[in-house]
Amino acid sequence: MMRPMKDLALHALDAARAAGATYADARLARYRRRDIRTQDKRVNSLTDSEDIGLGVRVVADGSWGFAGSADLTNEGVEACAREAVAVARASALTRPGGKITLAPEKAQVSSFVSPREIDPFKIPVERKADLLLRVAERMLSVAKIRKTYGAMSFRGVHKVLASTEGTLAESDVITSQVGYGATAVGKNDAKSRNYEPPPQTRGYEIVREEDLLANAQRVAEQAVEHLQAKPCPVGKRDLILDPLHLALTIHESVGHATELDRVLGMEESLAGRSFATPEKIGNFRYGSPVVNLVADNTLEGGLATGGFDDDGVAGQRWDIVEEGILRGYSTSREVAPVIGQDRSTGGNRADHWSSIPIVRIPNLSLMPGRRRLTLQELIADTKEGIYIEGMGSFSIDQMRLNFQFGGDAFWEIKDGRITGMLKDVTYQSITPRFWASCDAVCDERAWVPNGVLNCGKGDPMQISQMTHGAAPARFRQVDVGGASETMKSYRAGGI
Amino acid sequence: MPSTTIHNPTSQLPKRAADPRWLMDRILDRSRADATAVRFDAISKASSRFANNEITQNIVERKRNLTVRVSFGRRSASATANDLSDAGAEALLSRACDLARATPEDSEYVEEPGAQKFPPMSCHALSTAQISPPDKARAILKGIEVARAEGLTLAGSHHTTDFETILANSKGLTGACRRTEAVYSNTAMSEDASGWAEAIDTDVSRIDTAARARVACEKAKAALHPRPLPPGKYDVILEPAAVGEILAYFLWSLDARAADEGRSWAAGKKGRKLFADGVTLRSDAADPCVPGSPFNEGGMATPAVTWVDRGTLSNLCTSRYWARKQKTEWTGAPTNLLMAEGNTTLDQMIRGMDRGLLVTRFWYIRHVDPMTLTLTGMTRDGLFWVEKGKIAHGVKNFRFNESPLGMLERTVQVGRAVRTGEYMPSFVPPVRVEGFNFASATEF
Ligand SMILES: [Zn+2]
Numbered sequence: 001m002m003r004p005m006k007d008l009a010l011h012a013l014d015a016a017r018a019a020g021a022t023y024a025d026a027r028l029a030r031y032r033r034r035d036i037r038t039q040d041k042r043v044n045s046l047t048d049s050e051d052i053g054l055g056v057r058v059v060a061d062g063s064w065g066f067a068g069s070a071d072l073t074n075e076g077v078e079a080c081a082r083e084a085v086a087v088a089r090a091s092a093l094t095r096p097g098g099k100i101t102l103a104p105e106k107a108q109v110s111s112f113v114s115p116r117e118i119d120p121f122k123i124p125v126e127r128k129a130d131l132l133l134r135v136a137e138r139m140l141s142v143a144k145i146r147k148t149y150g151a152m153s154f155r156g157v158h159k160v161l162a163s164t165e166g167t168l169a170e171s172d173v174i175t176s177q178v179g180y181g182a183t184a185v186g187k188n189d190a191k192s193r194n195y196e197p198p199p200q201t202r203g204y205e206i207v208r209e210e211d212l213l214a215n216a217q218r219v220a221e222q223a224v225e226h227l228q229a230k231p232c233p234v235g236k237r238d239l240i241l242d243p244l245h246l247a248l249t250i251h252e253s254v255g256h257a258t259e260l261d262r263v264l265g266m267e268e269s270l271a272g273r274s275f276a277t278p279e280k281i282g283n284f285r286y287g288s289p290v291v292n293l294v295a296d297n298t299l300e301g302g303l304a305t306g307g308f309d310d311d312g313v314a315g316q317r318w319d320i321v322e323e324g325i326l327r328g329y330s331t332s333r334e335v336a337p338v339i340g341q342d343r344s345t346g347g348n349r350a351d352h353w354s355s356i357p358i359v360r361i362p363n364l365s366l367m368p369g370r371r372r373l374t375l376q377e378l379i380a381d382t383k384e385g386i387y388i389e390g391m392g393s394f395s396i397d398q399m400r401l402n403f404q405f406g407g408d409a410f411w412e413i414k415d416g417r418i419t420g421m422l423k424d425v426t427y428q429s430i431t432p433r434f435w436a437s438c439d440a441v442c443d444e445r446a447w448v449p450n451g452v453l454n455c456g457k458g459d460p461m462q463i464s465q466m467t468h469g470a471a472p473a474r475f476r477q478v479d480v481g482g483a484s485e486t487m488k489s490y491r492a493g494g495i
Numbered sequence: 496m497p498s499t500t501i502h503n504p505t506s507q508l509p510k511r512a513a514d515p516r517w518l519m520d521r522i523l524d525r526s527r528a529d530a531t532a533v534r535f536d537a538i539s540k541a542s543s544r545f546a547n548n549e550i551t552q553n554i555v556e557r558k559r560n561l562t563v564r565v566s567f568g569r570r571s572a573s574a575t576a577n578d579l580s581d582a583g584a585e586a587l588l589s590r591a592c593d594l595a596r597a598t599p600e601d602s603e604y605v606e607e608p609g610a611q612k613f614p615p616m617s618c619h620a621l622s623t624a625q626i627s628p629p630d631k632a633r634a635i636l637k638g639i640e641v642a643r644a645e646g647l648t649l650a651g652s653h654h655t656t657d658f659e660t661i662l663a664n665s666k667g668l669t670g671a672c673r674r675t676e677a678v679y680s681n682t683a684m685s686e687d688a689s690g691w692a693e694a695i696d697t698d699v700s701r702i703d704t705a706a707r708a709r710v711a712c713e714k715a716k717a718a719l720h721p722r723p724l725p726p727g728k729y730d731v732i733l734e735p736a737a738v739g740e741i742l743a744y745f746l747w748s749l750d751a752r753a754a755d756e757g758r759s760w761a762a763g764k765k766g767r768k769l770f771a772d773g774v775t776l777r778s779d780a781a782d783p784c785v786p787g788s789p790f791n792e793g794g795m796a797t798p799a800v801t802w803v804d805r806g807t808l809s810n811l812c813t814s815r816y817w818a819r820k821q822k823t824e825w826t827g828a829p830t831n832l833l834m835a836e837g838n839t840t841l842d843q844m845i846r847g848m849d850r851g852l853l854v855t856r857f858w859y860i861r862h863v864d865p866m867t868l869t870l871t872g873m874t875r876d877g878l879f880w881v882e883k884g885k886i887a888h889g890v891k892n893f894r895f896n897e898s899p900l901g902m903l904e905r906t907v908q909v910g911r912a913v914r915t916g917e918y919m920p921s922f923v924p925p926v927r928v929e930g931f932n933f934a935s936a937t938e939f
Contacts, residue, residue, distance in 0.1 A: 046598050048590055049575035051560070065628075068556035070577050083555055090628030091543075091550040094636050098549065113496060125597035133599070146756055158496075172496050183758060189866055190758040266546045268650035268689070269682045272858070272875075275938075354556040395861045395894070397873040402894055402937035404871050406863060424864060426871075428894070428935050459652045460542050460554075482934045483863045483871060483896040490760075490867035490898050 005030075006170070008077055009162040012056050015081035017164060021058035021088070023102070024081070025163035027310060028054050028072075029353045031155070034121060038132040038150040038180075040140065046125065053353035056084040062098040063091035068354030102333040103344045105313050107166030112307020114173040115300060116203030120154040121174075123204050128152050131209055132180065138216035139182040144224045146190075147183040152176075152207065153199075153453075167312035175199060175303065175465065177453060178207045180216070184223040188491070191226035191423060194390060194408050195219045196244070198450040199465070200301040222409060222421070229421035230412065231488070234481030238385035238413075239427060240378055240474050243448035245407050246366060247468035248391045251452050253431040254286075254293055255361035255466070257400035258320050259347070259457075260329040262359075264338055270459045272398025275431070276326055278339045284326040287435025290369060293321040295330060295362040297346055302363035303451040303465035304349070310357035313346035320364060324435070332359050351462035358458045365449065365469035369441035375472045378440055385413040386425060386480065393426065404428040404482060426483045434475060442471040518561065518584045519663045526588055528565035528595065530607045532664035532794060536560045539624070539657045543631050546650040548639045550632060563591045569604035570595050605815045609666045611796040614779075616672055618786035620698035623675035624657040631655070634679075634699075638708035642683055645712045651681030655699055662794045670796075672789050677702055682876055683711035687939065688721055688889050690714025691855055691876035693736065695914045697786065714855060714877040718889030723936060724880065726893060730851035731931040732844050732881070733902075735913045737854045738834070739921035741870065742776065744860060745899040746829050746919060748868050749802060751811035755821065760868045760900060761811060768807045770903035775835035776803040785914050785922040787831030800826045803903070832916065834923040837909035841925050844910050846884040848927070853879040853886065857895075868898045873937070893933035905929045 009026040016024035030052040037045040053070035054077060065088025069080040092098060132150035139148045155175045162168045181194035195215050200206050241249060257274045261267055276284070287293075297304050297315035308314050311333040319327040331341060332348035348357040379387060390408025397403070410425040411418045429437075449469035456463055515535040522533050537559045544552035561584060564573040572594035576587045635653050642649035655677045662670040677699035682691045692710035694702045733741075754761035779799040780787035791797040792815055802810050810826055818825040845853060855877030863869040871894060878890045908927035915921050 042602050043598050044601070044603070046572040046594050047574070048572070048594055050587075050590075051575070051577045053558070053577065063550065064553060066552075066554045068554070068558075070557070070559060070579075087541075087553045087555055087628045090632040091553040093550075093629060093632040094545065094639060095549040111496060125594055129597075129599055147758060170496060185757040188757075188762075264547075265648070265650065265684070266551055268546055268684060269544070269652055269680060354558055356552060356554055393861050393863045393871065395859045395871045395873065397892060397894070397937045397939075398858055398875055399937070399939055401939070402873065402892075402935060404894060404896075404935070426863060426896075430938065459544055460540070460654065479935075482894075483869055486896040486898065486901075486932055486934075487864050487867045487869050490869065490900055 005160040006162065006168065008054065008072060009160050011074065012054060012077045012081045013162055013164055015078040016056055016058050016085060019082045019085040021060050021085050023059040023164055024056060025161060026054060026056050027159060027161050027350065027353055029157060029159040031157055031352065032121065033155045035153045036125065036128050036132065038136055040148055041133060041136055043129050054080055055350065055353045056081045057356055058084045058088050059100045060085045060088035061092035062100060063088050063095060064100060065091060066356045100334060101337050103336040103342060105333060105344065108169045108308050108312040108314060110169050110307060112171040114201040116174050118204035120176050120204040121156065131212065135180050135212055135216045138213065139220040142217065142220035142224060144184040144186065144227065145182045145220050146185040148180065150180040152178045161310060161312055163312055169308050169312060171307045173201050173306050174203055175201050176203060176206045178212065182220040182223040184227045186227045189227060191223055193219050193223035193226055198448060199303060199453050201303055201305055202301050225421045226409065226423055229423040232422055232425040232481045232484050234484050236477040237480045238382050238474060238476050239478050240382060240385060240387045240472055242389045242472050243470040244390050244450045245388050246470035246473060247450035247452060248394055249405060250293065250364060250366055250468045250470065251361065252394055252396045253400060253403055253434065254320060255364050257431065258329045259359045259361060260331045260335045260339065263329065264335055271457050275399045275401050280326050282325065282327065285324055285436065286321045286326045286432055287324045288438050289323045290441050291321055291324045291435050291438050292367040293364060294367055295320050295345065295364050297362045299363045299467060302467040304360065304363045304467060309346040309348045310350050311344055311348040313344045316346050318345055330359055330362050335359060349464055351464055355462050358462065360464050361455065361466045363467040366441060366473060368444035368447045368471040373440060373442045375442055375446055378442060378472060378474055379413055379418060380416040382413050382474065383415055386422060387411040387413055387418060388425065401430050403431065424484060424487050425480060427478050427480045428482045429478055434478065437476045437478060438473055439476055441473040444471065446471040515661055518579060519661065521581065522563055522584055522588050523663060523665055525585065526565060526665065528567055528592055530566040530665050532564045532607050534562040535661040537659040540654065541626065541628065541631060542652065542654040543635060544652045545635055545639065548643060548648050550635060553628065561587060563587050565591045565595050567595055569600040570598050571601065571604065572598055603816045605793065607664045607666045608668055608793050608795050610668050611670060611794065613670050613789040613796045614781035616781055616786055616789055617783045618674040618697050620675050623655050623677045623697065623699040626655050626699055634704045638681055638704040641705050641708035642712055647683045647685055647712050647715055649681055649683050649708060654678045660790060662790060664794060668794050670790060670794065674786060679704055679707060681708055681711045683708065683715035685715040685719050688715055688718035689876045690718055693915065717879065717886055718877055721889035721891045723891045726933045726935050728930040728932050730848065730929050732848060732851065732853045732925055732927050734841065734855050734925050735915045735923050736856040738923045738926050739915040740857045740860055741899050741902060742832055742834065742921065742923060743916065743919035744870055746802065746832055748865065749812040751813040752817045754811055760866055764808050765811055766808065769900065770803060770806040771906045772806050773837065773909045774803055774806050774903045774906055777801040777833050778829040778831055779833060780830050782831065782833060785831050785833065785920045787920060791827035795827060797827055797830055832919050832921040832923065834912060836912040836924040839908060839910045841910050844908060844925060844927055845881055845886065848881045849883060851881050852890065853881050863896065868900050869896060870898065871896050891939060892937050894935045895932060896934040897932045902928050902931065
């Protein structure tokens with residue numbers, strides 16, 4: 001017997017209501033994933049997974065309950081709904097007289113399909129393997145390159161969301177990613193360089209074969225150059241951060257800091273809280289006036305663009321930081337009313353049918369500068385600085401203040417010119433101080449929507465994805481080299 | 496929009512199909528590949544979360560997956576699915592076969608292992624597998640009541656999980672393991688400070704949530720009005736959670752191939768005395784103090800391995816391919832970590848410290864440099880200044896840039912071990928380390 005997903009979702013709602021739920025939503029979702037990885041001149045991993053199941057979230061006795069099950073028989077779906085209600089009643093033991101208030105929202109009756117020209121699940125494995133192996137061959141032909149990796153990952157999520165408020169929405173989203181890297185090995189040292197174009201909710205068309213092949217040799221040569229680079233200076237330097245790198249800086253120091261559930265203490269036990277508390281909205285200087293950070297879950301190809309969130313709220317666009325001032329948060333229907341907002345921004349997403357939705361970072365981008373400015377002009381205008389490309393090490397405290405970042409490649413800037421590569425660069429700052437030091441953002445010609453596919457949050461941990469676009473930007477007099485002494489001492493020492 | 500439809504398994508299949516072993520045998524019988532391995536994983540998990548003194552998230556989930564790995568000569572691929580109908584299993588096998596046939600030959604292919612003798616495990620408790628949602632809620636409430644009485648707020652989680660894994664392959668390997676785990680963690684918040692404590696056990700009935708809440712509350716109170724200290728090198732006592740977090744990165748850095756290829760700090764270091772005499776690190780999946788997984792690479796039985804023996808780096812983590820190529824012994828990957836303990840209690844360690852810092856735990860540890868194993872991370876939920884054997888006051892949190900290599904070299908005292916480890920199940924003691932490098936401070 002075969003049943004359409006919508007029928008089963010509606011059946012789950014009936015069962016939840018019958019068991020005493022005052023609100024329920026049912027999410028039926030199918031996940032597909034196909035990954036291919038190469039190491040040197042071999043395919044070292046080829047995996048495929050497919051997974052379908054149901055998550056039922058309910059409010060009963062004024063508290064939340066959730067159950068997830070892959071038993072998609074009528075009886076299985078009913079048992080899942082009943083279990084969710086029983087769990088909600090248990091939650092209520094800790095909050096007698098508790099009440100969940102959800103921000104009002106019109107029932108979502110819609111469907112969404114992410115754009116795709118080529119279905120990546122239909123591209124033969126041979127073609128993917130061949131491309132990655134050709135890239136590897138080019139990189140390994142460069143002297144001192146001892147290790148390469150290549151990877152492609154394709155994910156598909158087909159989801160139906162139904163709620164007792166009348167929402168019945170369906171979406172189908174494909175995410176595609178490709179990347180590779182090379183490691184050069186010298187005497188007592190090894191350094192890498194990677195090429196990881198922005199992942200997007202698009203199809204195989206983002207795998208631009210010519211471009212990937214064309215960059216292989218450069219990447220390998222830069223890994224070798226990285227090996228021979230000068231160590232990071234210690235002190236204050238002007239930093240120019242490229243868009244691929246800035247994605248992570250934005251993610252950690254702005255994205256997580258402006259998730260309203262964190263701000264309200266709901267993530268205290270794991271992810272932590274945030275310094276960006278509600279009384280700061282509209283008056284707190286998060287950054288300099290050139291800093292505009294816009295959330296946009298309608299961005300085409302954006303990793304967080306899915307039509308609607310798992311609260312059934314449609315994708316929206318709003319300001320997080322406007323001309324340097326803190327303006328908004330990412331919210332869910334549960335947390336938005338806590339600070340008096342009458343509508344959720346639509347940021348409640350679950351990573352699987354077996355997980356509950358939690359507040360997530362939206363597609364959040366640093367908007368391009370309004371003044372015409374190229375990267376070359378910005379470098380030419382910088383006396384003593386470091387240009388950082390790509391993502392590397394990153395760590396930030398649980399209030400999202402003190403952070404330390406590395407990168408993939410570092411270039412010394414002297415008197416307006418790039419003079420060579422640096423290695424072991426780290427920079428450290430305090431979030432609002434760092435964004436206040438931003439004095440220039442290049443214009444829209446240099447704006448690139450990079451993103452993050454492995455954002456971990458929640459307990460149990462869930463993995464989500466979102467886009468962070470940016471144009472190259474400059475930050476004045478940032479502390480660099482905080483880890484240099486440690487690295488030097490272990491390199492020189494007996495160990 | 497794709498048209499996803501759903502198999503309704505019970506309507507078309509005999510009852511025995513619900514038994515994973517039956518399905519696994521069917522797959523092995525059906526497979527025309529040169530070698531086939533099947534793995535069944537089931538997770539039944541109840542996760543509760545609380546914040547601001549009430550439960551905010553309460554979940555039960557049940558997941559079952561089949562993974563099939565097939566090889567044709569040196570070509571192999573694997574596929575996973577959770578459709579456990581007979582038709583689903585057949586489709587899974589054919590997907591794996593299609594992928595394997597399409598992939599190039601793997602020059603590093605290693606054949607499926609034969610029958611294994613798995614270590615005897617003692618790692619399952621019915622109390623954990625069967626705890627009811629109301630009982631869980633009441634246990635959480637006990638902790639919350641402690642915090643309420645102190646005028647503090649408590650946030651945390653209480654997760655209980657029942658794992659089942661069954662393995663079988665066409666070379667005659669079979670194995671099964673059921674394991675439970677209960678993880679309770681709580682953070683108490685005072686006006687401007689926080690304190691943390693956890694308990695991890697196979698058996699949930701051994702977890703005393705009220706006692707854990709008291710520890711967190713005491714830390715939160717003692718940490719009130721934290722004072723700033725200048726960054727720099729300090730003598731520290733690292734509590735077990737902090738030790739476990741750092742040592743997980745150490746274990747992950749022990750890859751023999753990376754060392755042999757000159758891509759890690761461990762290049763040329765095997766067999767050398769690098770660390771303090773008191774440092775012995777090993778893995779033993781069967782240890783009841785912190786059970787690991789009996790299953791390792793390709794279904795091989797996890798061996799007990801000593802990585803660091805009284806300060807000497809005695810083993811590196813060696814895969815089957817690399818062991819064969821280098822003619823060394825296979826170790827597999829560690830699935831747990833045991834650090835040899837001393838006989839000093841944490842209180843005695845604090846009493847014996849003249850001036851230094853007590854670190855409750857770390858947060859957001861990341862690699863900075865693999866060649867020196869330099870890591871960065873933050874202190875969290877209880878950083879204290881110790882003076883003349885007593886906790887003097889809370890300290891605003893620090894960021895460290897430090898390497899476990901130096902930490903283990905400068906380990907001067909080892910206390911009594913407890914179970915900890917968010918990512919690597921660990922049974923590790925608190926340690927005292929000289930000259931731990933804190934590189935910058937934060938504002939709280
Ligand atoms: Zn994240």
